[in-house]
Amino acid sequence: MTGTTETSATKAAPGSLGASGARGSAGAAAPDPAPAPRRARLWRGATPWLFLLAPLTLLIVFTYAPIANMVAYSFTDWDGVSPELHYTGAENYAELFTRSELFEVFWVSGYYLAASVIQIVAALYFATILSFDIRFRNFFKGVLFFPYLINGVAIGFVFLYFFQDGGTLDSVLSLLGVETDRAWLGTPESANTSLAAVSVWRYLGLNFVLFLGAIQSIPGELYEAAELDGANRWHQFRHIIAPGIRPVLSLTVILSISGSLSVFEIPYIMTGGATGTETFVIQTVKLAFQFNKTGLASAAAVVLLLIVLAVTWVQRRLAPDDKVDLV
Numbered sequence: 001m002t003g004t005t006e007t008s009a010t011k012a013a014p015g016s017l018g019a020s021g022a023r024g025s026a027g028a029a030a031p032d033p034a035p036a037p038r039r040a041r042l043w044r045g046a047t048p049w050l051f052l053l054a055p056l057t058l059l060i061v062f063t064y065a066p067i068a069n070m071v072a073y074s075f076t077d078w079d080g081v082s083p084e085l086h087y088t089g090a091e092n093y094a095e096l097f098t099r100s101e102l103f104e105v106f107w108v109s110g111y112y113l114a115a116s117v118i119q120i121v122a123a124l125y126f127a128t129i130l131s132f133d134i135r136f137r138n139f140f141k142g143v144l145f146f147p148y149l150i151n152g153v154a155i156g157f158v159f160l161y162f163f164q165d166g167g168t169l170d171s172v173l174s175l176l177g178v179e180t181d182r183a184w185l186g187t188p189e190s191a192n193t194s195l196a197a198v199s200v201w202r203y204l205g206l207n208f209v210l211f212l213g214a215i216q217s218i219p220g221e222l223y224e225a226a227e228l229d230g231a232n233r234w235h236q237f238r239h240i241i242a243p244g245i246r247p248v249l250s251l252t253v254i255l256s257i258s259g260s261l262s263v264f265e266i267p268y269i270m271t272g273g274a275t276g277t278e279t280f281v282i283q284t285v286k287l288a289f290q291f292n293k294t295g296l297a298s299a300a301a302v303v304l305l306l307i308v309l310a311v312t313w314v315q316r317r318l319a320p321d322d323k324v325d326l327v
Helices: 002-028 038-073 091-098 104-130 137-149 152-163 168-175 188-216 220-228 233-244 246-261 265-270 280-289 294-318
Strands: none
Touching: 038 294, 091 294, 104 137, 104 188, 104 246, 104 280, 137 188, 152 168, 152 188, 152 265, 188 233, 188 246, 188 265, 220 233, 233 246, 246 294, 265 280, 280 294
């Protein structure tokens, strides 16, 4: 009896120790998960590129490929019609920089640059006012943004009748007792001023929406704390709003400068570049489609692109976008 009991205990001991040892090892460290199959890893890495395939294709086909063709045409004498073109080297660029009248049209951009300053100031003012709780603010938001939704061709024709002799502007002035025989589009100064005013009216809504979105992204607790400290609206704008919208303000400045250098739609529709209102882009279009000098027009377009990039780079260097942390 005793020998049998001892033998049974001896046989059971290793099994019990093995079970407890297995439980201990399982509790100490779980087995490593099996690695994902190679095909699954490949699909996981390719998924972002599959989503980017369509936009990248459109970007290359409709942006970078035309730019490459434009640069290639700028070194030829292509007329835009003939299937034959000849490589001329840098002759187009030499002609472009030796004919001063081709760059004199940049003086017209000064009117639009001055108008863009008024536009930014007005948009920032309205965005600041309408960011606070005032009556009919949604109505005024729609009124300010509505001109940006109108087609540029329609705006050109509307204001063409607005500024013509005996048109809407003269009628309104006569109702106010102001008699004028001014030809609003008859002299370079008045024509460029009128066209720049139209651009202010049209693009005010875009800058307004950008500023309004930036202002509304500022935490409301900052305004409440400022009011408790006795800060008025000017103090809130100076110390809260202005630092908070600095990146958006930098963006609008870049857009305004580049837009001033590449104005086309409004003056082309309203005056066709006559009366001293011709811009660099209008001149480039005429070189290509009126005088059949597509090679020279391509060189002018490349120069304009480089000027815009250079101005943008200088602006970013002078006023870099520092990270704004108001909270």
